[in-house]
Amino acid sequence: MRFLQIILSLSLCLTAITGDYIVFESKYSSSQVFRAFADSSVHASIGLLSATLFFTHEISISRYASVCNIIFCTILSSFIDIDHVMEAKSIYLKDMHNLKRGIFHCTTFWLIVSLLFILYSYVVKKLNIYILTFMIIIAYTSHHIRDGNRRGLWLYPFGHTPPISKFIYVALIGILPNIYAKIFTYMENGFYRHNVVNAGYKMVV
Template identity: 35%
Template sequence: MIPFINTVFLEILLLIVCYLGDTLLQHPVVKQQFVVALTDSLTHGIVGGISWAIVCDLKFKKQECLECILCLVLAMLVDTDHFLSARSFSLKAALSLPARPPFHATTLVILVDITLVIVAAILKSQNLILGAMIFTTAWVSHHVRDGHRRGLWFYPFGETAAIPKPLYLGIILAFPLLMKILHLFFDKQRLKDKTIILSGAQLV
């Protein structure tokens, strides 16, 4: 599929998934806590997976598919902090916390990213840079979806107001495109480094 058409298709699919996921959460049929939690978690995961498919311009190569799956899993893992904070596997306890659990602090995403980039620069590790990009795509998509209902939490500074739906959807659609630009730059840099290494090997 032509890259532009592929991106447009995935952006539309991303919008549909967000709309369906949000609509289902408000539907009278979805009342049981388990169903609500599962629906929300799956929506987070699918949004993360599709977001990375946009970033890497998915052509269904093995590496790309694995990256999409990793992004999907990371987007869903954010909610594990409910159980960690509750110190219980009880869904009721996990959903009845007095405050937001730690993985929902957007400042944590920023700190993890800064740490990964610094370590990647020291170790000259392209894999860490790629990992940071996948992590960011996954967790930002989760935080923005949650932010539509509760705002973003910038610990220790406080929370923003709930993100209006048009803005929330706009960020969800725009963020993978921003990451796509960074990913293209990353690919060019990786190709450049590989060329330098091969040229050096030939000279030897």
């Protein structure tokens, strides 16, 4: 693992720990408005650092495209909380308090979405869709794992898991982007080699 990857992994763990402290234990935590904005900012920061860490691995993509993907992942990481507004049918924080979780907090929903995206990118052989899928995976897993420290994961129709321990949650936040990058490269090789072989075969035929 390169030096930059170690620094980014540690920064992710540190962001999760300090972010949780600021959101839930600081002197401003009693303010619902503060908590909502601080919580979204921590989700966005984790999305930003995770996507940046992902692109420090051997991923053949232009700098411009990687920046666009990092921005997308950052926005999606905090956008997931929009379903509190959808559930409350109101933008007022008092209405969003203590609501049950909306669909964007359902891990099964995102598993199905990412599976469909992977299949679609395989069929159309579009590298940008394949990369976009990993941005979606990074965004929802980081968001759900962080929320899961308090409320567990929602795996509809099987219900909720117990809350994820702080140690496991922080470790996963730091490690997962590296694992995703390895899976990405591994699958990409099979994916495109298969395509090139087929194209070559067609050309020969």
